[in-house]
Amino acid sequence: MRKSRKTIGIDAEYVELLKNIARKRGMSIASYLRRLIDEAVKVEELGYFAPRALSEKKAEILLSKLGFTYTIPDLLKNEIGDDELLTRGLNMGRALIELGVDPVEVVELIGISNQLIATQGENIIILPQHEDYKRKLSTLLKGIAKGAGLSVVESGEVAIIQPFKKMV
Numbered sequence: 001m002r003k004s005r006k007t008i009g010i011d012a013e014y015v016e017l018l019k020n021i022a023r024k025r026g027m028s029i030a031s032y033l034r035r036l037i038d039e040a041v042k043v044e045e046l047g048y049f050a051p052r053a054l055s056e057k058k059a060e061i062l063l064s065k066l067g068f069t070y071t072i073p074d075l076l077k078n079e080i081g082d083d084e085l086l087t088r089g090l091n092m093g094r095a096l097i098e099l100g101v102d103p104v105e106v107v108e109l110i111g112i113s114n115q116l117i118a119t120q121g122e123n124i125i126i127l128p129q130h131e132d133y134k135r136k137l138s139t140l141l142k143g144i145a146k147g148a149g150l151s152v153v154e155s156g157e158v159a160i161i162q163p164f165k166k167m168v
Helices: 012-024 029-045 050-065 082-099 103-113 132-147
Strands: 117-120 123-126 151-155 158-162
Touching: 012 029, 029 050, 082 103, 082 132, 103 117, 103 123, 103 132, 123 132, 132 151, 132 158
Parallel strands: none
Antiparallel strands: 117 123, 123 158, 151 158
């Protein structure tokens, strides 16, 4: 069944910018805009103003370049043990699934902003950490992944998180 379509006006300068952005992402402008609008609608359904969410994300990116990151206050005070972190991670992973949030995106957000992970294809590799804070944060990431039902394969100080297998 064919979807009905509507025409909307976008300034020509933005069309060219969007074409270039979509091309760099390996997408058509139509698929890029569909994804952008779909995500904006999801943010709005959560009661949040989508343009503000993008503005905050821009600030987050800039702050991360200055060394700022998201964290759990208990980790900063060093008042939480590995077992508790794993349990919190498991609960967070389950909650993300229940809320319809992609756990892979959350693990990547926390992992990249704290320089804990590398990616290889679709796999996320949690790298060995020697600072206690980063080691504990890695434990939390493993818990999130496990709680969300992702495959986590541990070998020594390295863990590989494999995203959900897509059904064909």
